Amino acid sequence: MKYKLVLLLFFINLNSLLFSQEFRDKVSNEKISFVEIYSDKGNLIGITDVDGLLSIDLKNKIMASNSMYLTFVNSFFENEVIGIDDFYDGAVFKMNPIVNELKEIVISPKKDKNQYLVLKTYVRSLQINNNKIHYFMDGIVxxxxxxxxxxxxxxxxxxxxxxxxxxxxxxxxxxAKIYFQIIGAPIINEFLNYNNLQENYNFQKAETEIKIITKEDNSLKGNFFTNESGANLSLGIITNDKPKVMKGLGLENILNNFNIKSHFNTTAFEEIGINTLFYFKETRNYEIKAKKDKEYQKVDVIHEVFVLDYRFSERIDAKKMDNNYSFINSSSYTEKYWENVENQLFQPLPKSLELYIQENLTEIKK
Structure with missing residues (x-):
């Protein structure tokens, strides 16, 4: 009788994992692409697909994490925390959209002598090795x-x-040791431009949405949505079905996923570009190893750019520039800039990540 009860409970749990689970907008009921799922220990368990669906593999990872609660993160929605029992019982998880009050972007008058458009931003960057946060960096860039x-x-x-x-x-x-660091300010991606996107993908247009389709096999890779808050872009540049394999400098790495999300201060798809950019995020998932190692390490990296101000400039107002994706080996600040990020899409990191950073990471000081 005892064995029958255990077997029954096993099939109940298995059945709860097999039925379709998805994420939707609580207001519009539209599907939410690329939702990040974090454990109560602060590690990124995985990311849903472009249709907002949880794969069987991701469900298995959630079950293996032994988390008491999960945090759902998508840049365009409020972070959602849910108990593990509610997760197993749920079929559709709805998230509250963040309302950005769309304002006209005011940039000082452009003159012929101006050479640069300058975005002042708050940047936040994480690198997670084998489910443990290895590096955290933020700053004004x-x-x-x-x-x-x-x-x-x-x-x-x-x-x-x-x-x-x-x-x-x-x-x-x-x-010698091999340092795999992809931490710091990200490159502003070439796909944050309507014309570049149109050159590389096919579009399927609807009233408030454009589906982004590959030219090779017509598979869905992302979408645009517009509303009164502006335009949102979600795009899977590299996905599990076509990973990118790279070798060099004694290192082998496989880029399994490369996703971006962006918000633009415009309601017209054709106007998206760096001059209307309000927020940018990229997530990457690697498997890396030294050439002679047998096992790969799992590395997740997350970069966010919150635009604070726009201006034109005649010159670069700095003698020495920094490199993208470059870890600065010491902190340098005079005020707590991270406590007052004036961007309506800004949200604190999930509590589990904040706690892990506080308890396990050391700030590097001069």
Missing amino acids: EYYISLKTNKVKIKFLSNRSFENKSISQLKEKGL
Whole structure:
């Protein structure tokens, strides 16, 4: 009798995992693409697909995490925390959209002598190795975009840098340590432009949505949505079905997923671009190892850019520029800039991540 009860409970749990679970907008009931799911320990368990559906593999990872609660994160919606029992019982998870009061972007008058469009931003960046946060960095960053070439240069005005010193670096036998760092200010992606997107993908237009389709096999990779708050872009540039394999410098890595989300201060699809950018986020998932190692490490990286101000400039107002995706090895700031981020899409990190950083990472100071 005892064995029958255990077997019955097993099939009940298995059945709860097999039925379709999805994420939807609480207001419009539209599907939500690429929802990040975090455990109560602060690790990124995985991300839903472009249709907002949880794969069987992701459900299995959630079950194996032994979390008491989960945090759902999507940049355009309020973070949602749910108990694990409610997760198993739920079929549709609805999230509250963040309402951004769309305002006209005021940029000082452009003159012929101006050479750059400058975005002043708050940048937040995380690197997670084997489900443990390895690096955290944030700061105030200026992006200088050339009006002639569209090339972008960056400068950190202030920053905080944290490291988890308990996590070991990759190392080949008899060789020095290999540092895999993709932490810091991200590149403003080429796909944050309507014309570039149109050159690389096919569009299927509806009244308030454009579906982004690959030209090779017509598979769905993302979408645009517009509302009174502006335009939202979600795009899976690289997905599990077509990972990118890279080798070099004693390192092998596989980029399994590369997703971006962006919000623009415009309600017209054709007007999206750096000059209307309000928010940008990219998430990447790698498997990495030194060439002689047998097992891969799992590495998740998350970068966010919150635009605070726009202006034109005749020149770059800094002698030395910084590199994208480059960890600055010491903090440098005079005020607590992270406590007053004036961007309506800004939300604190999930509580589980904040707690893990506080308890396990060390701020690097001069």
